[in-house]
Amino acid sequence: MASVQGTPLPHLICPYNRYGYILKNGDRDVDFVINDKYFYFVEGDNSFPDYYFDHHLYSRYGWNMKSADGSLCGACKSEGVSQACYFCDKCEVSYHKECVESYPQITSVFHPKHSLQLVYDRLGKKNIYCSYCDASGEDNRVMLYYYCFTCEFGLDPVCAQTPLSLLYNPSRHEHDLTIFPRKVDLTCDLCGVFGSKSLLCVCLQCDFIIHTSCISLPFVIKISRHDHRLSFTYSLLGIFSCGVCRQKVDGNYGKYSCMKDCTYVVHSKCATRKDVWDGKELKGEPEDEYENLNSFEVIGDGIIQHFSHSHHMMFETNTTNIVYGEEKLCQACVLPFYGGGVYKCVKSKCDFVLHEACANLPRKKQHMAHPYPFILQVSDTENIFFCGYCDRFSFGLRYVCNKGSESISIDLRCAAISEPFDQQCHRHPLFLSNELGKYRQCSICGKLKFQTLNCIECELFLCFYCATLPYKVRYEHDEHFLTLSYKENASLNWCEVCEETFDSNKWLYTCHECGTAFHILCLLGKCALYVKPAQNLLLTEGQKINIIPNNGLSRPICKYCGRRCQEKLMVELNDDVDGRILLCYRHLAVGVGPD
Numbered sequence: 001m002a003s004v005q006g007t008p009l010p011h012l013i014c015p016y017n018r019y020g021y022i023l024k025n026g027d028r029d030v031d032f033v034i035n036d037k038y039f040y041f042v043e044g045d046n047s048f049p050d051y052y053f054d055h056h057l058y059s060r061y062g063w064n065m066k067s068a069d070g071s072l073c074g075a076c077k078s079e080g081v082s083q084a085c086y087f088c089d090k091c092e093v094s095y096h097k098e099c100v101e102s103y104p105q106i107t108s109v110f111h112p113k114h115s116l117q118l119v120y121d122r123l124g125k126k127n128i129y130c131s132y133c134d135a136s137g138e139d140n141r142v143m144l145y146y147y148c149f150t151c152e153f154g155l156d157p158v159c160a161q162t163p164l165s166l167l168y169n170p171s172r173h174e175h176d177l178t179i180f181p182r183k184v185d186l187t188c189d190l191c192g193v194f195g196s197k198s199l200l201c202v203c204l205q206c207d208f209i210i211h212t213s214c215i216s217l218p219f220v221i222k223i224s225r226h227d228h229r230l231s232f233t234y235s236l237l238g239i240f241s242c243g244v245c246r247q248k249v250d251g252n253y254g255k256y257s258c259m260k261d262c263t264y265v266v267h268s269k270c271a272t273r274k275d276v277w278d279g280k281e282l283k284g285e286p287e288d289e290y291e292n293l294n295s296f297e298v299i300g301d302g303i304i305q306h307f308s309h310s311h312h313m314m315f316e317t318n319t320t321n322i323v324y325g326e327e328k329l330c331q332a333c334v335l336p337f338y339g340g341g342v343y344k345c346v347k348s349k350c351d352f353v354l355h356e357a358c359a360n361l362p363r364k365k366q367h368m369a370h371p372y373p374f375i376l377q378v379s380d381t382e383n384i385f386f387c388g389y390c391d392r393f394s395f396g397l398r399y400v401c402n403k404g405s406e407s408i409s410i411d412l413r414c415a416a417i418s419e420p421f422d423q424q425c426h427r428h429p430l431f432l433s434n435e436l437g438k439y440r441q442c443s444i445c446g447k448l449k450f451q452t453l454n455c456i457e458c459e460l461f462l463c464f465y466c467a468t469l470p471y472k473v474r475y476e477h478d479e480h481f482l483t484l485s486y487k488e489n490a491s492l493n494w495c496e497v498c499e500e501t502f503d504s505n506k507w508l509y510t511c512h513e514c515g516t517a518f519h520i521l522c523l524l525g526k527c528a529l530y531v532k533p534a535q536n537l538l539l540t541e542g543q544k545i546n547i548i549p550n551n552g553l554s555r556p557i558c559k560y561c562g563r564r565c566q567e568k569l570m571v572e573l574n575d576d577v578d579g580r581i582l583l584c585y586r587h588l589a590v591g592v593g594p595d
Helices: 015-025 520-524
Strands: 031-034 037-041 057-061 084-088 093-096 105-108 111-121 144-148 153-155 178-180 200-203 208-211 230-233 255-258 265-267 296-300 303-306 313-316 342-345 353-355 374-378 397-401 408-411 430-432 453-455 472-474 481-486 507-511 516-518 534-538 544-549 569-575 579-584
Touching: 111 153, 507 520, 516 520
Parallel strands: none
Antiparallel strands: 031 037, 037 111, 057 084, 084 093, 105 111, 111 144, 144 153, 178 200, 200 208, 230 255, 255 265, 296 303, 303 313, 313 342, 342 353, 374 397, 397 408, 430 453, 472 481, 481 507, 507 516, 534 544, 544 569, 569 579
16 A cells, blocks of 8 residues: 555545535435436535544555556546545545545536536446446446536546547547537447447547547557457458457457457457456557466476476376276366376375376466456465356365456366357357346356356356366266266156256256266265365365365264255364364355355
């Protein structure tokens, strides 16, 4: 956190206190409903006697609100780039200078016809859309803003004080641009969007139209959906579909195309979405060849030193001595060995083994669902991690990203998913969902998920949990492999484990040789698919637990639900009062995976 400078400013009120003052001291009801939108009017001045409040503001200089720690302005929830701002010692957040010093009413060159009223979005109802920067309350950014109720025109406090000189950008257009203060349905030449709520600028000399939010579009970028850099271009010959939304790209308007020898093209708006682009302009910047970073050093013929293990490892193709069993799992992906090459520790008493593919994983990786790269790390031997995509607890290696607003970890199965995704049970390729803020129901588990893998040919949606279910598994009482599939055979009426009937629209594991079938959860367990028995695991709450196999002659009773546990693994913890406590593993991972 940057240091504060100087003494508290006695005449300016913290935006949080300003909001509280409105609610407690207003001489009339300040809760307004206008055009089905909810607001609190800000009618008081931005300075009050300091004895009313215990929030003190300090000046901050040289601080960028688009910082690595993900800090946002506490008032408008916008990133912004103001170098001068204020810090509140009580709220422990920073505020734009423009948000703190905002007046109750202003006139703006962007909307000269009417004055603009300063309002708070009531209880975060997300009613506003800033017509300059294209930010909406729907992405939880704009909370304090100026608004014209006659025209339904809004500006956040920073954009409301933007100088007109910024509209001249010779690298984007050679002539001066004139602001068009009314909302009109025209098509922007840079993004190709018709009828946007954003303000438009026009060049009458060349019939050039551009959104104010598009003036600062970058020229060279790197997005999460493609391996190469993309450059902005106005015209492109040929027929293309967007690499993000899969819709047609109009060659008459601006778009981004691959700088290498491939035909990847993306709409301007799709390429610069916050979940696709990291916000960096790469024009003139050298390329980062992080894809070539290996996870091991070659020591000799078939011998490597892997970063995750202290001993040398030797490549072995004969895996007949590695049989299926929960005690023999890859140390990276926590999956059993079904054949193929492996790397084994050269020490005879060390059972550290890696799949060949897992040993060759890159140390740095770009994932299609996250704008920042991930680093491959070894999980703490006394900890388990939570995958941010499939919502599973897991052991093994993980990819970690600490950039952006929060730290996120993903397991190797989710990290391996890329577009187009080939689901062996489905005949069409799958692509990451392209609509921000829209939840879809997974076709396998039925849960609503923010990010799904979708089929553009038919109505199939898979969450990351179900997309990473193993296609081929073994059952201890069957000599054949079981495969994941739709319920296509009408004769498969009941599950071999629970002996209950199948729903006609559910997926299941089947043995085509024996004609048997299993519910997914009955075969794999509800939560413990990628977790192995371990001792002294440290949870985030500081509680140490043991994960033990549930393979005794009788099923123990779970302390939480009072029933005999049917899971493959159980959680054991020691309580100062009750002593040794056994819990079903699913209570550790509550809400994780299919019900």
